[in-house]
Amino acid sequence: MITHEQLIAYVSGELAPGERIRLEDQLAADEAALRSVLEQERLDAALRAMLGGAAEREQVRQAVLEVVTGSSYEDVKSNVMRVVAAPRFPFLDWLAGWRGVFAGGLAAAACAALAFLLWPHAEPAPIGFAQLSDVRNAVVIVRNGSDLVAKDGTALQPGDTIRVDDGGTTVVFSDKTRLTLAARTEMKLGVGDARELQLLAGRLAARVAKQPADRPLTIRTPMATARVVGTEFTLDAAPRATRIEVSEGLVKMAHAGVDSAVEVAGGEFALAVPQSELVAGLLPAKQTTTGDMGSRDPVTWPFASDSPWNRPIGSGATYADVQSPALNLAGNGGSVRPASHFRPFFVAKLGDRPQKIVSRFQDEVFATTPVSAEALRDGGDWVNCTLIDPTRAIAYELTGARRRGDRIEAMICAPIQLRGPGAGGNLFSGLPAIAGIIRAGELERGIGHALSVSVLHTALNRRGPGGGPFVWPARHMPIEEKKLAQMGSAGNVHYGTLLALPRDLDLATLGVGNSGPAFEIARVLQSHGAYVTHSMPVDQATGDWKQPHVQFIAELPMETHWQKLDADISRVVCHLKIITNNAR
Amino acid sequence: MKNQAGDMEVQQEAELVRAVQAGDVNAFASLLDGHLDYLRAFIALKLPVAHLVNEIAHETFVFAYRNIHRFTAGTSLRAWLRAIAANLVRAEFQRYAREQANQFTYAKHRLLEQELGRSDAEDAAEMEFLRDCVEELPPPMKELLTLKYREELPTEKIAGRLQRTQTWVWQVLFRLRQQLRQCVEGKLSGVKP
Numbered sequence: 065m066i067t068h069e070q071l072i073a074y075v076s077g078e079l080a081p082g083e084r085i086r087l088e089d090q091l092a093a094d095e096a097a098l099r100s101v102l103e104q105e106r107l108d109a110a111l112r113a114m115l116g117g118a119a120e121r122e123q124v125r126q127a128v129l130e131v132v133t134g135s136s137y138e139d140v141k142s143n144v145m146r147v148v149a150a151p152r153f154p155f156l157d158w159l160a161g162w163r164g165v166f167a168g169g170l171a172a173a174a175c176a177a178l179a180f181l182l183w184p185h186a187e188p189a190p191i192g193f194a195q196l197s198d199v200r201n202a203v204v205i206v207r208n209g210s211d212l213v214a215k216d217g218t219a220l221q222p223g224d225t226i227r228v229d230d231g232g233t234t235v236v237f238s239d240k241t242r243l244t245l246a247a248r249t250e251m252k253l254g255v256g257d258a259r260e261l262q263l264l265a266g267r268l269a270a271r272v273a274k275q276p277a278d279r280p281l282t283i284r285t286p287m288a289t290a291r292v293v294g295t296e297f298t299l300d301a302a303p304r305a306t307r308i309e310v311s312e313g314l315v316k317m318a319h320a321g322v323d324s325a326v327e328v329a330g331g332e333f334a335l336a337v338p339q340s341e342l343v344a345g346l347l348p349a350k351q352t353t354t355g356d357m358g359s360r361d362p363v364t365w366p367f368a369s370d371s372p373w374n375r376p377i378g379s380g381a382t383y384a385d386v387q388s389p390a391l392n393l394a395g396n397g398g399s400v401r402p403a404s405h406f407r408p409f410f411v412a413k414l415g416d417r418p419q420k421i422v423s424r425f426q427d428e429v430f431a432t433t434p435v436s437a438e439a440l441r442d443g444g445d446w447v448n449c450t451l452i453d454p455t456r457a458i459a460y461e462l463t464g465a466r467r468r469g470d471r472i473e474a475m476i477c478a479p480i481q482l483r484g485p486g487a488g489g490n491l492f493s494g495l496p497a498i499a500g501i502i503r504a505g506e507l508e509r510g511i512g513h514a515l516s517v518s519v520l521h522t523a524l525n526r527r528g529p530g531g532g533p534f535v536w537p538a539r540h541m542p543i544e545e546k547k548l549a550q551m552g553s554a555g556n557v558h559y560g561t562l563l564a565l566p567r568d569l570d571l572a573t574l575g576v577g578n579s580g581p582a583f584e585i586a587r588v589l590q591s592h593g594a595y596v597t598h599s600m601p602v603d604q605a606t607g608d609w610k611q612p613h614v615q616f617i618a619e620l621p622m623e624t625h626w627q628k629l630d631a632d633i634s635r636v637v638c639h640l641k642i643i644t645n646n647a648r
Numbered sequence: 649m650k651n652q653a654g655d656m657e658v659q660q661e662a663e664l665v666r667a668v669q670a671g672d673v674n675a676f677a678s679l680l681d682g683h684l685d686y687l688r689a690f691i692a693l694k695l696p697v698a699h700l701v702n703e704i705a706h707e708t709f710v711f712a713y714r715n716i717h718r719f720t721a722g723t724s725l726r727a728w729l730r731a732i733a734a735n736l737v738r739a740e741f742q743r744y745a746r747e748q749a750n751q752f753t754y755a756k757h758r759l760l761e762q763e764l765g766r767s768d769a770e771d772a773a774e775m776e777f778l779r780d781c782v783e784e785l786p787p788p789m790k791e792l793l794t795l796k797y798r799e800e801l802p803t804e805k806i807a808g809r810l811q812r813t814q815t816w817v818w819q820v821l822f823r824l825r826q827q828l829r830q831c832v833e834g835k836l837s838g839v840k841p
């Protein structure tokens with residue numbers, strides 16, 4: 065049953081993306097409620113068209129007249145300038161109002177001088193009109209309902225649809241932006257604003273010239289909207305998914321009709337699929353390096369010896385107090401989370417059958433590798449897990465995965481080189497999920513690597529030195545604006561921050577004894593520290609229970625006395641500092 | 649129903665149409681100015697998707713210009729433009745119908761498609777009635793519509809300006825649109841065949 069309040073929240077755009085999708089599912093089956101939403105949308109759009117949108121109206125008017133009159137590019141440019149510059153430079157209106165006072169020539173000269181100053185420097189040139197280049201095989205332009213055969217040099221008009229049945233073509237805009245369309249692609253040029261394109265189906269590769277920051281190139285697909293300021297990327301609009309892969313620069317992408325976007329930077333991707341928040345992560349590195357492993361088994365103790373995960377804290381390291389308004393290590397303490405609750409591992413044997421790991425939404429094979437028969441139930445729930453190949457060289461970190469017949473379907477697959485540097489995963493920190501886990505037996509044998517630690521989400525400072533919530537070895541990752549907004553804006557805790565116990569702290573004074581799990585964790589926090597790799601949402605539960613503000617992950621037997629371990633860990637974590645310079 | 653200031657006298661419009669048919673592009677600009685607002689609002693009522701409203705308005709006028717020789721001067725240009733726009737909206741629905749993967753979008757467009765079955769008289773009157781209904785609103789409600797649609801202020805600023813909460817703004821706008829719908833339907837009941 066859909067409530068009146070839900071409908072108001074939906075129409076006002078106040079529902080979170082997940083709730084919005086759930087409600088739309090309900091609306092599809094509830095005609096009365098859907099009709100009510102529709103009436104609201106119709107009235108909203110009609111009132112907008114009737115009462116406002118003067119700039120939009122002017123753009124449509126100009127676009128019609130440009131087609132009708134066949135204006136020259138210079139005319140169009142001056143029109144675009146008028147539309148673009150007028151709202152931002154009221155001085156022009158003021159000047160126009162004084163035409164009678166100033167001599168006509170003087171005013172005209174002033175306008176011309178102002179136009180000269182504003183046009184080339186105020187913002188980059190507009191996209192303007194476009195033409196086709198490199199036309200191969202069957203390419204058609206659909207204009208006003210008629211099909212025109214495309215040739216090299218064919219000029220395009222606003223509102224044209226370019227349909228590539230076979231072969232391909234490149235659309236070259238006057239600002240040198242190039243969009244290369246693959247076979248079976250259909251793209252429609254904008255009408256009111258040439259920067260508004262629609263990729264109706266298929267795939268395009270783009271090299272976009274620098275756009276005005278406040279008027280980016282916008283490409284809409286049935287699933288998503290990408291806003292581009294200037295970059296290189298590919299955009300793939302499959303029927304049930306839109307995927308962007310960015311080579312250089314920055315693209316903002318959002319689900320169709322959703323305000324909260326993610327910034328996708330070079331080397332990253334984002335995927336918009338039905339009934340899910342945007343999925344984003346790192347593209348697999350083109351080249352991977354492997355380093356010295358000694359005699360270690362990369363599955364139980366991964367990454368090269370010179371990886372940040374395996375380097376002890378340097379003797380010249382400097383320590384600073386933890387500064388984060390939301391982090392209360394003394395009051396809320398820490399805890400240890402069982403690894404089985406986090407992301408189970410499945411190591412394949414040499415005899416296991418190779419299986420394809422495929423995308424849930426697109427016709428794409430991520431990898432083909434032997435998969436342990438124990439991994440994932442056929443047709444079971446979608447889970448996160450890690451599949452390790454029999455050579456123990458690569459861990460495939462899967463997000464939203466399940467087995468379906470003879471293949472594994474996943475939303476994201478991040479291959480991690482277990483003999484590599486320990487970078488390039490799909491946690492929000494861009495670090496691998498397999499890194500920094502306390503593995504079975506390590507608490508008895510001794511831990512020789514840095515730990516991974518999760519902190520309270522609100523404790524992170526989203527304004528790090530690089531502009532985002534990241535410091536090395538974490539790296540920029542596409543994170544939805546809503547999640548960024550939930551972080552704090554002060555302090556020295558970011559993804560990638562190295563937390564450690566001071567070297568002069570006497571561990572015997574912590575009150576956790578001289579051996580045992582908590583003591584061993586304290587020892588490694590003093591020798592190697594713990595990198596912040598992920599974050600925990602604030603738990604709204606009330607009562608006596610206090611949410612731990614930091615959390616480690618460990619493979620421990622289920623009979624572990626977790627409550628005592630958490631109490632001991634809380635005695636340890638209140639002494640944590642931040643390593644500001646890990647000098648040797 | 650009021651005759652809007654932007655509406656042209658039939659005879660004057662017929663002269664403009666003849667001028668366009670004779671190749672006078674400037675005359676078409678006058679026709680465009682006379683009908684653009686009406687047509688955008690008409691399309692918005694049929695297919696409330698902002699970027700499609702502008703695209704279909706553009707395509708309608710370009711089609712009209714290219715086929716102006718088929719139009720009989722002296723008959724209703726607005727009705728002809730409405731018919732072209734309705735056909736383009738229908739074509740857009742068919743495109744959506746081919747993409748049935750999104751059940752919500754599909755269900756929504758099926759309902760919208762039903763709206764295309766209205767009589768021409770109802771279509772012609774709906775926009776004018778909406779304008780009349782807005783005029784009949786009490787001043788505080790008109791002010792809210794002005795802030796929302798003419799000044800295009802975000803809800804937060806509207807709430808600040810009116811010294812109300814954002815929730816109040818959302819609720820009142822929702823009720824106001826319902827009220828306008830009922831007002832338009834009431835007036836339309838007199839037009840229905």
